[in-house]
Amino acid sequence: MCSNSSNPQAAVIQMVSGNDITANLEQAQTQLLKAKEQGALLALLPENFAVFGSRKLLTAGRQELHQQGPLRQWLAQQAKQLGLWLVGGTIPCTDKVINPDRVRAACFVYDAKGQEVARYDKIHLFDVDVKDAHGSYRESDHFEAGDAVVVVDTPIGKLGLTTCYDLRFAELHMALVAKGAEVISNGAAFTNTTGAAHWHSLLRARAIETQCYILAAAQGGQHGKRETYGHSMIIDPWGDILQEMQLGDGYCTAEINLDYVKQVRQRMPIAMHRKLS
Secondary structure, eight states: OOOOSSSOEEEEEEBOOOSOHHHHHHHHHHHHHHHHHTTEEEEEOOTTSSOOSSTTHHHHHHTOSSTTSHHHHHHHHHHHHHTOEEEOOOEEEOTTOSSTTOBEEEEEEEOTTSOEEEEEEOOSOOEEEOSSSSOEEEGGGTBOOOOOOOEEEETTEEEEEEEGGGGGOHHHHHHHHHTTOSEEEEEEOOBHHHIIIIIHHHHHHHHHHHTOEEEEEEBOSEETTEEBOOOOEEEOTTSOEEEEOOSSSEEEEEEOOHHHHHHHHHHSOHHHHOOOO
């Protein structure tokens, strides 16, 4: 429900994206509208929200060379029409690649006027063997890693951007805090196997050690042979889960209280106590 508090609300969108880009965009639009109606000022989409799987990555990525790319235009239009800051999960993009057969997993941020204000390219690529029906994941076969740490000013605070497998790397999150992050987003498509094992633990750990709010928007369901874990959630800087989904498409919202971030950091000033960097 909408809140009477003066604190801004953020939303995380959960999806079960498939092979049909148009259907994926319709699914995302439906949930974004619902989140806006509940008072969200900023919403986060999951990784691969529009293009899920490898078959269409390169073709789609080559269309996103500039702000007039169809997916970037769609994100801008949603943000403007809804009057909503939008963190666009990831879309494939080829404009910065060295290898022309690769794409970047690019997370674009749009303000409520539809202006593109930030971009983060996923740094850590998921090259892992998992005991599930899919078996072997080799993102580096299709993706090229980014290298920039990105924090952007938003209506809910200074937002640090991460994507999926980045969650396992505490040093990236520490770098975001060093750049002023008060909230950290993670658009993800965690496998069901790795999600069941580590998703909650890692998200709570990142919130506790950074003393930031964590926004985690996930894919959550069956995508052919691949199964994703879901459990999109919002966590406060003490590590408490404020809202959480299970499986399927949907959204959840929570207030972001920057005064609480300050209180947690003042009461337990771990940034001042840190000995190693």
